[in-house]
Amino acid sequence: MDVTETFMVHGGNVWAYREQWGGDLSGMADFSANINPLGPPxxxxxxxxxxxxxxxxxxxxxxxxxxxxxxxxxxxxxxxxxxxxxxxxxxxxxxxxxxxxxxxxxxxxxxxxxxxxxxxxxxxxxxxxxxxxxxxxxxxxxxxxxxxxxxxxxxxxxxxxxxxxxxxxxxxxxxxxxxxxxxxxxxxxxxxxxxxxxxxxxxxxxxxxxxxxxxxxxxxxxxxxxxxxxxxxxxxxxxxxxxxxxxxxxxxxxxxxxxxxxxxLGETAFARTTRTWVAEQRNRMAEEFRRLGFDRTPSRANFLLAWREDFDIRRAWPHLAARGVFVRDCRSFVGLDERFLRVAVRPEQDQKRLFAGLRALCTG
Ligand SMILES: Cc1ncc(COP(=O)(O)O)c(C=O)c1O
CATH class of the missing domain: 3.40.640.10 (Type I PLP-dependent aspartate aminotransferase-like (Major domain))
Incomplete structure (x- = not known):
């Protein structure tokens, strides 16, 4: 796989994922784009x-x-x-x-x-x-x-x-x-x-x-x-x-x-709910990464950067994609390599699929 492919340069290119791995968009757990899953309000x-x-x-x-x-x-x-x-x-x-x-x-x-x-x-x-x-x-x-x-x-x-x-x-x-x-x-x-x-x-x-x-x-x-x-x-x-x-x-x-x-801009209740939910789920995801031996950034946004010395995104990709899980390959970011992945904060049912995939990969 070539890092210059469009879905490697930006997250969220579900169109390219679908072409490469098949499946329908509604079944995808897309962690690759940092979009608030509670919206639009x-x-x-x-x-x-x-x-x-x-x-x-x-x-x-x-x-x-x-x-x-x-x-x-x-x-x-x-x-x-x-x-x-x-x-x-x-x-x-x-x-x-x-x-x-x-x-x-x-x-x-x-x-x-x-x-x-x-x-x-x-x-x-x-x-x-x-x-x-x-x-x-x-x-x-x-x-x-x-x-x-x-x-x-x-x-x-x-x-x-x-x-x-x-x-x-x-x-x-x-x-x-x-x-x-x-x-x-x-x-x-x-x-x-x-x-x-x-x-x-x-x-x-x-x-x-x-x-x-x-x-x-x-x-x-x-x-x-x-x-x-x-x-x-x-x-x-x-x-x-x-x-x-x-x-x-x-x-x-x-x-x-x-x-x-x-x-x-008038949606203040939505803003409050989002901030609370994102903070809770981000902590949960950070804890799951910790259990799997990954380092994480102290993120205050709706995504996390995680890395582990022996992790290789090239090996993880097909494995996760087979479960309909898409993460951000970080090789196109200057200074990062195959040990890194970025994931958006997503609902618990999607997290289960992500971490089941990573667990199988890291402990299997
Ligand atoms: C840090 C940062 N700035 C700007 C943008 C562009 O956002 P927009 O979708 O509003 O063009 C992005 C999109 O991923 C981003 O990550």
Missing amino acids: DAVRAAMRAALEEVHRYPDPRQERFRRRVAETWGVPSDAVIAGNGAVELIFLLMAVWRPRKILALAPSFTEYEEAARVMGARVRHLALRPENAFVPDGQTVADAIRAGDVDMVALANPNNPTGVLWRSEELDEVLTEAHRSGVRVLLDEAFLDFSPDEHRLSRIGQAAKSEGLFVLRSMTKFYSIPGLRLGYGAAAPELVRCMDRLRPPWSVNGPSLAAGIAA
Whole structure:
């Protein structure tokens, strides 16, 4: 199996899995994409359905109502908010505006930052996160790398993917301060921060709206379980938002997505239930991994990175796939290899299938 195959580069490519292993989608336990299995919330489904009745009209090209709703949620002006057809659209638009020369990327991390930067002609410098430190980022090292003056942009994620590890607030402050002082721009990806009960205290959306050179990225596809619909947003200085908006094709965010996003932002009970459930099930899964002799990251997101010295994902894949269980092969992440797997937090009946498969593999 070749790591460049599409389902190796991103999780959740059930279409490719089905082609390779057969079976029907409804029977799959897909741990490979980090999607909240409790969603979409009923209000989001209803809003989407109602918006489908309006598909004969163009969507609002300026996404005003959605942007205002985001702005209200975070107490920032709506001209500091940009909507995207998934967070990933905004990563590419941001790189097209900033056109970095060389970016600093932590490794392992979400690879689209560097993919998008490379498309724009940038070079990439990696800074390794270490398994012996549980992949916890070290603010001092990142600030030193910024101070060294060799890069003009840095991509950070809080929490990081594939580790789920959060930055310590003071260390993130140190990095942002150093970046500002050195004139290095920062993409701060908060795609999974809504899974944290401290989301409002930890988010830097307010700071991004007021400062030059900081773009905060958010996704709505994971928490609200709408990856097939696509919706994300970002916060930045209004001038940057205007430049990004000018580059994108008109109407890139469709009507049902915007309606779903407005409904989702009112779903506070769903948010509370999700956070409690994810924390409980994540602990349960971490404990199962521990029993099987795997190390795990101290994740605060809806997924875990696990590894064991003698684990080999190439051997595990067909074995798990035969049970309809799909996990994220981590070989396409810089710095990880066949000893690692990433799994989303999923319901207990799916966990049973995953751990039965792993147990058979590790003890058989
Ligand atoms: C860290 C991170 N940021 C951004 C994205 C893109 O999310 P979206 O589905 O909103 O485009 C992903 C998707 O997997 C991700 O893992």
